[in-house]
Amino acid sequence: MSTQYLKRFFKPQSVALFGVTPEPDSMGRVVLKNLVEGGYSHPIYRVGEHPEHFDGVKSVASLDDLEQMPDLAVLCSDADKIPAQIEELGKRKVKAALVLGTRLSQTKYADRFAFNRALRDAAHPYGIRILGPEGMGLLVPAMKLNASYAHQNIRKGNVAYVGQSGILGTAMIDWANGQGIGFSNFLTLGGGIDVDLASVIDYLATDPYTSSLLIQVDSITNAPHFISALRAAARNKLVLVLKSNLSLLAYADRKKLLPPGVDTFDEVYDSILTSCGAVRVDSSDELFDALETLTTIKPLYGERLALISNGMGPSAMAVERLVDKGGVKLAQLQPETVAALAELTGNETTSQNPVDLNADASPEVYQKAVEILSKAKGVDALLVLHAPTQMAPSAATAEAVIKAAKRTRRNVLTSWMGRQSAIEARNLFNDAKIPTYITPEKAADAFMHMVKHRRNQTMLKETPTPVSLQLEEAKLSKAKQMVEQAMENGRDYLRHEEVTDVLELYGFECASSFYADSVEEAIKIARKLETPIAIKTLHKDNCYPFCYDDENAQRWRDLALDLTNPAELEHHVGELSRRIDERFGEQEYRGFTIQRMKRGFQSLQVCTGITRDPVFGPMVFFGIGGYSHDVRADRQLMMPPLNKSLAKAMIRRSRFYPILKQNSSNFEQHLDSLCQVLVRLSEMVIDLPHLRTLEIHPLLVNRNGLLVVDASIGLGQPVKTAITPYPEQLESRIQLRSGREVLVRPIRGEDEPRHLEFFQRLSPESIRLRYFYSRGEPNHDELANWTQIDYDREMAFIATAPRLDGKPGNETLGVVRTTTDADNVSAEFAVVLLDELQGEGLGKLLMQKMIDYCREQGTLEIMGTTMTSNLGMQKLAKKLGFENSYNAEEEAIEMKMMLNEPTEEWQRTRLAH
Template identity: 55%
Template structure:
């Protein structure tokens, strides 16, 4: 993940095109024609060994060394076998950006021979040259007047960035968008992604002030899923991001790509994209409609939609689609209803959706829309029109456009039909008003905006108070896994798995073990009553092991056996079956438990799996030994907080059952969410855990109880897709003047309430010194952004201490450092509570953040302060910063080198 040299792709001052000619079908020739047609203002050069004087008027040279100057960007359309050598020569001549449109480089016929793509990487690596492609369609940047692609047409200038992995789908999108008069800020496809990858491009376009939204076409995530999720989460905080995820599965590759216990890779991508705060669309039609809303609509005020049409049939279609999609119909105020009564027929229903009647004129359409746009209960309006003599499409469209332009609400339009509706839609397109062919498409597009809003709200929910964990017990859990790995095992025994859950305070059913039938009988006698006996063997020691025919977790299980004779007979049959299938080496003895079945118990399946792409995932859903547990399986990326844990529970069928049958639904949901939090802790604490399954977990009026558990382990440590809380950075300190004990630690989402208290305790002068202006109380959205941070991108350390009155803890000061994607510069800011001046907090916080940035390899740390803030300037000088007055910004810049640059591009970046 790096934006290094990406500016040379998107804003090159000069371009060289390799393999260009005027022959029919020459890709390089097409690129030159497109650059000329787009009126590219920079210098262009063609390279072709045939020795042409020019290609379409562009000077041509027979080799790289003959170029009058080295280009910012090289575009390679040469035969595939020549590409690695071209890259090597470009690198030797200090060219730092190359785009490869040539295809077929990833084909690998001989497993012992490197593919051309691998050879391209090898050629580029010594020189640090960035590679876009191979097999990409190129890129188009209307703002730079650059169409450096083989697209058959250019694109219009707009506010949406399109990043794709499929070149053909990209050209289809361009064709459609031009027909709809929709433009883009950037348009590119990545092809094989030899170097420049999705996270890098997402980071680059997210920083562009002219890009308001990002549209991502995704086949699959290649490379680091953590970088991908981090880039998406960062971008989605400031821009609307929509993703079209295609489900392309190579033959014979399906099982290798599925996590244990996950029946469909799609649900994993759903969970990852939802956690990143973006909205997924399922079809290319939805992608086109999403682009319509992205480029036409204003920021969404809320989720309540008012629908109007000159007939109830289309209204019913739209309303049905809205409610089935989880949308909300606006409840109109009495004032609005009374005003509508003045312009609608006497027999209208006084409800939303609104039937304007078949005789509705253009004036009636606009009068109703004008009234609805003033109702505080309405957040958006959908106007549906079916052509009639009283309401011709074009005339009605012109009137609707007038209202839409002056309305603060979002207005979506639907012009049903074809002959007369096409022109009406064209009028809306020209006026930048979102328009659709069917009511269902219009509602789907609106719901994409709603889903984005909801995902952002979930991402910014304030977590419940953090509870300190029992770190001593967690160490014992690590020792259990370490001992098993030392023995060469890839699993924990049933006893070890139960003990590991005990270390995290997860209630587990008491289990007793025996290696022979006689021992099982003796245990059953001591327990008394009804018992269950499970045969342990190689087939069921691993999580998510189900019989393919019956889909049962435990085939070798007997329940409700009472007398010693029943136990002996049943266990003998189990032993025979196990011996027949696994032999003596595969048998692992027996587990005996008292029966815990109850009429009011709900059986749940919960656990952890490891996805090949996104790493550890928490699993939740319906459970049991004999039910199809895959029918209700939901996943979420860890780490999670209480708000996210509850969301996972509430998305499952289990939630509906609890709501309908539980006497204490809130308590039950709280207990399940708490269990999910503990599983999240297990994932973070135990990187050698591969999979964990609790099935069944019983939930009843007594609480929760894990009846059975299986755990697999691996020497390969997991890497979470979302950076967990870095607990190793916590440090106990003592305040200088008062001797008060405190802790300096990374900020957590749970700190939001205390952070607001801390902010409110600051004097107006301290706030002005920190933000350079006077400002009011921060909103929840701002506070969430300050406390729920991505530890891969920024760091905020707070000093937390017990309150003097004994009521919990309080925040005393905070230092924040935001680092650019290339880890060149980190910008710091620090603020301390006014009444704590002289306690040494400033120097403690600054040394902490300096040490942190230095260890992560950041080259420079910098900050700015007002000239009147002499205290900050003095502190900076004491720590070794160089202070200079910035005349343009009228601030004092404070800079300190932490690590020396090792590459030319780093030196260049530091100089700008």
């Protein structure tokens, strides 16, 4: 949806309330009171049947009696009246309606779905946007706006809270006020029938007064929009997400909502949020603690943590939690630091990390210890723990720690254990904006929030290693043909031999398999092979991926392994045949596959492949192979497209990674090969959209390399990936005036090193004309933002060609990029070329390609700004059809071109402004 009218929710210049009744505890009356007492300074209107004054605001009978139409309408009426009120507001060009909690009992609506449908039907013809229903409301301290039924107002801060549960929102307000924590914006979406979570995230991601986002999610509908918005927000702000697990659903219902082969929602959402750069919290209790961390956090430059306590018990509790949560390594203290601490404590053995100050540690000793560690090399953050004793009073010790903590740039977290004697100390920390937690475990969790955010950001911005696994056109065509032929024949799976063919087309090495339709034929083939032999029966159940049942037994009862002589062979093949006859009819029986056993060479087993989530679409999975319960316990998931860096991060999260590191004869080579496997699987998802599921199990890893022993593929209706993959179809070759052939293509993360070289070759004048000032060399984070783009939101085309100096590889010659607003109304462009390419016609070719692209995307206008001295850019813009005008305020030239005509009124309004 458009984010344009979200300004009418967050920054309304007038508000009208519907459904305000005389009862002091009615919802409408509570909302009116909150608006007035909150200090909202713009006009407030009441529309309804009760003309008397309430809270100093007089009512009017109808909208026609108002002096002006409101920016925002807040509806607290009975459910039966609300759709008609929405329609009346729409007719009068009101564009924003906040529908608060509604009771449907004793109304004409059969259920919530019928009511929501009535709201949509009323709003759609007029373009009025609805926030709700069933939400708690909206609070914006900067506007002194409290359009909610919350029992308290909120303080002003820099954290935005967006939730889907109204009741949890009121609890969050109560807790935050108790802790002295404020918000930049606070709202709950309720049903979210129109204004959705993704649109609000988009809006808040650009809010200069919001530094962090705290998001509570019950369900997600438009996965691509949500993921795109979350990725964009997490690149610039700290984002924490509380996702419920739908535990109220019956087991059978939960299974229907899970991707095939995945047992819990945790696996799905952990991977989704990690991929987007957000940090997940697991409970409302952790959400409250996370909010405290958000409001006091400093930038975390490393993970090396030092602990201080007045006894080893609290430290042990914290360290155990840190290990469970993510394997944080404690800081290794330098000899000079240990010596200083030993002089302080009188005991060198307790001066190692964690540092034990002993039960009699005075406030002065605590203060000195914090000062020593906050200056120590190799220490990035401190966790100070305290248990009350007669010798170490809680409040006095807290005051001493606060003095030391205020003198350091490093993060200092605290946990003052106890209740009665610790309350005053925790209040002191809250007033000093130093994060404090009731237990050591909670403090460890808070530190891990910071660590996970740092790790996610590092992973997202890591420069991908170039890897060329693009399938040849002939092989791709053959793979597509096999899939399409199977579906035309009415099959939603590929036969075993077809699966092997497809995998080999994508570069997988597969074990040699032989096929037989009868017992006699299977025995005949097996006798010709070198022993030991493995035979598997093929039937309707095991031709699909994830063919193990809840007892983890089904996978093995259709296999006969390690057959070494004719007698064993005949006996086991006969047994397999009898089992199949008992379980399936002849139509479900599909013969045998025979392989020579692949053992030895210190083989390790992997289970990997593709699954499909009902909401988020295709996902690649990876984990340990072998017994089914091990496989199910190690499902690491990630959304395609994958590059080598993301694949490596996925493998590192698995239980298989330490096993590989400990047992591999060539660890780096094996890790690289497994990364290529995951990238190939990602390519298969994009190339073969009918591919619903794929399971490779086992994939053997040994000194000979990687070998697929068994695999299966399930087919279904085509589904797009939630993240737009690299748009290969936009690549084109052009010829410059000099005759040099150039490839113009979308930028990729792998281009970062060449993009830095490109920037370094620009003249100071070219840099000044591009950026409007003389700037230094970009750092890694800037380059990552320039090259690792979201193709749904922005586009950058680069011109690249083989180097002329004879060195291997290509060089970047020029780049044009656009950033499009969330409504797809306006795209802002920028273009820059190497100085020696001026006059080759490259600038015009790049600009024309971008214009054509934006027009095809439905963008209404493309615009740019250049300096008055940049006559070359102004001339090029005129040639391409831009209208140039002078902006006196900015002292710059604005260039605009209409690409598509607006079709809706709000689009015309946007363009007019």
